[in-house]
Amino acid sequence: MTTIEIKNVTFGFDAQTTLLFDHTNLTLDANWKLGLIGRNGRGKTTLLRLLMDEYPYSGKIDHQLNFTYFPQTVTDKSQLTYYVLQELSEFEQWKLERELNLLQLDADVLWREFGSLSGGEQTKVLLALLFVDDVNFPLIDEPTNHLDVTARQQVADYLQAKKQGFIVVSHDRSFVDDVVDHVLSIEKSQLVLYQGNFSVYEEQKGLRDAYEQEQNVKLKKEVSRLKQTAAEKAEWSRGREKDKYGSPTKKGSGAIYDTGAIGARAARTMKRSKAIVKRMEDQAAEKEKLLKDIEYIDPLTMNVQPTHRKQLLKVADLQLRYGDRQLFQPLSFEINQGDRIAIQGANGSGKSSIIQCLLGQFQGEMSGVIQQPQGVTISYVRQNYEDNRGTLQEFAETHRLSYQDLLNNLRKLGIERTVFNNCIEDMSMGQRKRVELAKSLATPAELFIWDEPLNYLDVFNHKQLEEVIQTVQPTMLIVEHDTTFLKNVATSIIQL
Structure with a gap:
């Protein structure tokens, strides 16, 4: 072997x-x-x-x-x-x-x-x-x-x-x-090997995390109880120490005002109190070892703008072509408030071209009808974003975004604070993709159009996006190849 x-x-x-x-x-x-x-x-x-x-x-x-x-x-x-x-x-x-x-x-x-x-x-x-x-x-x-x-x-x-x-x-x-x-x-702290596929990993990881959470709750209660007991015994010891200076009685009698007996008893209690404190500190240190591998996935925010419009887009008999090459058969669909429409199809079938056409950026020929209410605000995640440049603060100002909202989402998406001072063009492709995505999340919009948002993102980012979409239920048009993601967020799928 x-x-x-x-x-x-x-x-x-x-x-x-x-x-x-x-x-x-x-x-x-x-x-x-x-x-x-x-x-x-x-x-x-x-x-x-x-x-x-x-x-x-x-x-x-x-x-x-x-x-x-x-x-x-x-x-x-x-x-x-x-x-x-x-x-x-x-x-x-x-x-x-x-x-x-x-x-x-x-x-x-x-x-x-x-x-x-x-x-x-x-x-x-x-x-x-x-x-x-x-x-x-x-x-x-x-x-x-x-x-x-x-x-x-x-x-x-x-x-x-x-x-x-x-x-x-x-x-x-x-x-x-x-x-x-x-x-x-x-x-976060170790490499863990699982026998089986990703579903088995998720199930076993969930069980491990749940066990650690349960142990953590028990340990917190125990540490809290020990703290209270230690504090009470320490307070009693201090009080008895004062009693040594009350009314004296016959030395060594053991009566309540016997200073020798009081001192010894107080010393023993203080010793027990310190032992409890030591035990509490040891258990607190043990608690620190728990939860070390639980991934804390902070929820993202999405700047969805309320809208009175019931329908944000209607497409009838849309056809796109480059010269004699027709990209797809005539296409009709509509996007109403709360819809999350996904477009799937082979590479080259025209998915991104549809988005470019809706945004007035298509370079080929078009036929059909596109109806969109005037003034609809759109937030767009582009597939190609290499032109994002400058510092994050300059980027936020250029796109009229809240700088704090942009940084908050970038941090939640897993970008370290040390990267915040870098120019975007000097970041890795994964970091640059997160900037493009954080820009869209922070842009106030009625309609979100995302073209392959998951490239370069990890599984935990996928779940973050799924959760924010399921929570705020924005109106969206999505082009994406990840079937698990679409199953979790799309209300309907158009197959080219």
Whole structure:
């Protein structure tokens, strides 16, 4: 049995005050299909990099594996895909074509420029390269970011059918459920291994958290009782100490005003009081060890504006085209107050084009009717937000947002306060996505239009968004590939 043994590994980046891994010990079976999960910033990608010996660390990682990593870095996207892949790894063409076929992708993509492929096609060809043989051990980091619903299922089926083991990082709950047989969760204080898929992890994590909460309640009551008892005994001791200076009686008689007896009794009581205080402090310290891995998910706020309008949008026989290419069949729908309409479809089917058309930004040809009451306020999460720049305060002023509301939601979404001083263009893609999302949440609006809001967000962020939407019930139009999210928030789904 081939294993990956992590022995006493300690690692943290220089800029971090808290270590990502502190004397971590773990043994993984290389035959497992392991899902690696945890909040953004916890060290999922870092752990993969440590396995590949790309960062210096203390401790030891033992294995006999040759790791390969997805996504591979493509330096020249203008080359034919075949030559791009040749630069990344050695392979036999027939084996690569076999993997492409299993991923339901035509081998003709090998003879197209890599840059001309869709995000989903690029993902599939790079995944195929990982599995051209069973010698390498794949480390797969966020494979679903650019996949539509159909492609996600195709990749899930592909990974599920594999006999060899791998480690996959993904925030798509349905995807992880389909492909893994073990879950490794990077929690706040430790790494916890679960046997089963994501649903099993959620159930067992919930039981662990509930047990810790129950123990915490009991311990709090005990500490409170001990505090009260210690205070009462200390007060009695102090009172008896004063009594020593009352009316004296015969020395050593033990009567109520016998100062010797009073002093001894008071000393014994004070000693017991101090013992209780010590016990209380020990239990309080024990309490601190509990709840260490419970994820506190602060509720987000959403600036939904009350509206008197019953209908915020009506679309009749909408068709979009680029030249002779029609994107979809004539489409009709309406969005009434409280509706949360989701649009699903394959990449390239026209989902984002519909949003651009509704916002007056579509560059192709349109036919049909769009009716929208004048003055409807809209809050928009864009799929492409690379033009967000400057400090967060400048960003808030530019978009006429409450700076405090923006920061509050960013903090709740998991961005550390130390990042607040960075310019947006210097942030990671995940942090920049949170800025775009926090902007929309803080924008006062009657209608929220979100185009793929979940990319780069972790599972806990998904739940935060689900909860705020379920609580405030805004009117929304959503384009998203995550089926679990849509099942929890959408009132109806339009399939292109």
